[in-house]
Amino acid sequence: QETILEVKNLKKYFPIKGGIFGKKTLNQVKAVDDVSFHVTKGETLGIVGESGCGKSTTGKTILQLIEATDGEVLFKGKDITKASKQEMKNLRREIQIIFQDPFASLNPRMKVGEIIEEPLINFGLCEGKKARRERVLELMDQVGLRPEQIDRHPHEFSGGQRQRIGIARALACEPSIIIADEPVSALDVSIQSQVLNLLRDLQKELGLTYIFISHDLSVVKHFCDRIGVMYLGRMVEMAGKHELYDRPLHPYAEALLSAVPVMDPKRKKKDIILEGDVPSPSDPPKGCAFHPRCPMKMDICSEVRPQLENQNGRFVACHLYDQPTEPERTG
Numbered sequence: 001q002e003t004i005l006e007v008k009n010l011k012k013y014f015p016i017k018g019g020i021f022g023k024k025t026l027n028q029v030k031a032v033d034d035v036s037f038h039v040t041k042g043e044t045l046g047i048v049g050e051s052g053c054g055k056s057t058t059g060k061t062i063l064q065l066i067e068a069t070d071g072e073v074l075f076k077g078k079d080i081t082k083a084s085k086q087e088m089k090n091l092r093r094e095i096q097i098i099f100q101d102p103f104a105s106l107n108p109r110m111k112v113g114e115i116i117e118e119p120l121i122n123f124g125l126c127e128g129k130k131a132r133r134e135r136v137l138e139l140m141d142q143v144g145l146r147p148e149q150i151d152r153h154p155h156e157f158s159g160g161q162r163q164r165i166g167i168a169r170a171l172a173c174e175p176s177i178i179i180a181d182e183p184v185s186a187l188d189v190s191i192q193s194q195v196l197n198l199l200r201d202l203q204k205e206l207g208l209t210y211i212f213i214s215h216d217l218s219v220v221k222h223f224c225d226r227i228g229v230m231y232l233g234r235m236v237e238m239a240g241k242h243e244l245y246d247r248p249l250h251p252y253a254e255a256l257l258s259a260v261p262v263m264d265p266k267r268k269k270k271d272i273i274l275e276g277d278v279p280s281p282s283d284p285p286k287g288c289a290f291h292p293r294c295p296m297k298m299d300i301c302s303e304v305r306p307q308l309e310n311q312n313g314r315f316v317a318c319h320l321y322d323q324p325t326e327p328e329r330t331g
């Protein structure tokens with residue numbers, strides 16, 4: 001299957017100023033720290049983790065809304081981080097992002113029709129006023145908005161409808177990938193499933209690829225094909241949805257998933273309560289960043305950072321799965 005996006009050793013460090021006795025010291029928050037993954041055309045890749053784990057920053061860095069500190073983002077084989085202005089303009093069309101709060105990104109003075117028309121003009125996707133109006137109406141229909149709503153302003157819509165406007169505007173760009181950052185987290189549960197169903201239908205219809213960023217593991221479970229779990233700026237596990245939910249390998253993924261309710265009563269599982277808070281990403285623990293909270297911690301864990309490695313098709317960064325080192329051969 002075709003890889004559409006590949007993220008290689010992505011890092012995003014934010015400088016923070018700290019002062020000790022008047023001296024300025026420069027510190028860094030390692031919001032994204034050496035993250036690698038790929039996205040296959042037509043799939044939905046979920047990225048999950050608690051707030052502050054770096055999942056949103058990963059999404060924004062892919063789009064170059066914030067500049068990567070290091071690493072590569074290959075879109076259709078080309079490194080976005082080195083794209084020229086002209087290339088970037090086209091990439092901004094091909095890779096769209098939908099945010100949790102569409103209201104914040106919808107100009108309150110513009111009518112819905114104008115909001116959806118704007119990218120058609122900016123990217124020259126539809127020539128002529130009449131043709132554009134038809135295209136806008138078509139897009140509105142695709143996301144379940146009614147034609148008579150074309151002259152209304154964003155504030156006249158409910159949260160779910162505003163998200164539909166945001167989706168229509170993204171679709172107007174004819175994107176290949178949509179990064180959806182907590183797209184339903186601000187919505188009521190009943191509205192959540194409507195918007196998720198819409199996104200799923202659009203994916204089938206238009207062959208879209210999604211990166212779905214969420215802290216909500218029950219939403220991700222129903223919506224994603226593969227899932228990456230992040231902790232303190234690092235990808236700690238990556239697996240197919242069923243594999244991950246049936247048998248998480250990483251102790252953090254196991255603890256996170258233990259909090260998700262299971263419908264099947266025969267599949268009772270233990271609740272794992274994590275002790276301690278998430279450490280500050282400006283001062284992440286040495287070795288495995290999860291070691292201060294890990295019930296499985298070993299000596300090596302506080303010394304050596306585990307890499308995300310292939311375990312029979314599953315990827316996990318944890319010393320529990322280290323291969324025994326072969327005895328050295330001499331002679």
Ligand code: SF4
Nearest residue numbers: 288291294301318319
């Ligand atoms: Fe726990 Fe060690 Fe695995 Fe980290 S590497 S998750 S501390 S067992």
Ligand code: MG
Nearest residue numbers: 052055056182
């Ligand atoms: Mg976020």
